[in-house]
Amino acid sequence: MVGLRAFAGRMSRRARPSPAMRRGLSRVAIAFWVLAVLLIPAGCLYPEERRVGQEPSVEYLREVQAAVDRYREAEGGLLPIQTRPADVPRYEKYPLDFRQLVPRYLARIPPNAFEQGGRYQYVLIDVETTPQVRLLDLAVAAAVNDVQTAVNRYWMKRGALPIRDVKPNGFYGIDYAALNLQPVQVKSPYTGQYLPLLMDPLGRVGVDYALDLAQLLPKHADPSRLPKDLRDFLARNHLFVPVRAFPYRLERGEPVPLPNGFSFSPVINPAATHIFVLSN
Known part of the structure; x- marks a missing residue:
């Protein structure tokens, strides 16, 4: 034990820096400390600053809605929307054109909008x-x-759909x-x-909103009091529209998707007789 202590003492004395070296090390340490003080808060705060205003906001929605209403009244019923092809999915057909709203009807584009680098596109429903x-x-x-895109590529290469299992109403996993x-x-933006x-028989991919609808629809709801297409229930009662959603209806009290009416142009040749071949 004494030998070990003596050896450690000798090594400690040999490793001890000279006064000049200590002054140099102190300057380096101070420089690193100042740099850390300047950079670390910036690194921590920047993501927070980026997130400010990026979340869904009822207030932003109200501001934009008021601007649309003012525009519609001033322009004789016209709407400030972008033009989209007829085969665009139903709730993507009427995106707002903020260039027609700002600055006359709206002070600024909401920070969570796509045009400002946000993840949301502002759209209109019930335009008529x-x-x-x-x-x-x-x-x-x-x-x-x-x-x-991956399904399209698979079809082009194999001439079949990448089907895992068969779902009700002709859909596939x-x-x-x-x-x-x-x-x-x-x-889900509705339930989290x-x-x-x-995937439908034409190879079109969509989100299955059955879980959301089962959770959000009123219990024991009278089908006659609900929209014929349950996508409208989601869109009219929440901040969001359902994205890439097949039509839904109630069957025996359960929401089920329908293969018809999905307004998105076919990506697979509907005339192909072997379209239902399972993938290997």
Whole structure:
């Protein structure tokens, strides 16, 4: 033990820096300390600053709605919307054109809008009756687009759909392994739960909102008091529109998707007789 202490003492004396070296090290330490004081708060705060105003906001929605109403009144019923092709999905057909609103009717574009780098696109629903402003979650749309692209590629190569299993009403689960993808689920803007994707007989990919509808629809609801298409229930009663959603109706008290009426141009040749071949 004494030998070890003596050895440690000798090593400590040998490793002790000279006065000049200590002064140099002190200057370096102070410089690093000042740099840390300047940079660390910036690194911590910048993400927070980036998030300010990026979340869904009822206040932003009200401001934009008021601007749309003023524009509509001043322009004889016209709406400040962008032009979209007829085959665009239903709730993506009428995105707002903020260039027609700012600055005359709206002071600024909301910071959570796509035009400002946000993840939401401001759209209109019920344009022929009472136009209402809603949010479209572009992150959900992007996730569906990625899977759709992979399905298209698989069809072009194999002449079959990447089907994992058969769902009710002619829908299919997606064989992600065949697409070399991890299973994809998207976070619902309505409930926060994660929703799976579905594929119809034409190879069109959409979000399965059955879980959301089952949770949000009034219990023992009278179907005659609900919209014929349950997507309208989601859009009219919440801040968001359902993205890439098939039509839904109640069957035996359960919301089920319908293969018809999905307003998105077919990506697979509907005349192909072998379209239902399961993937290997």
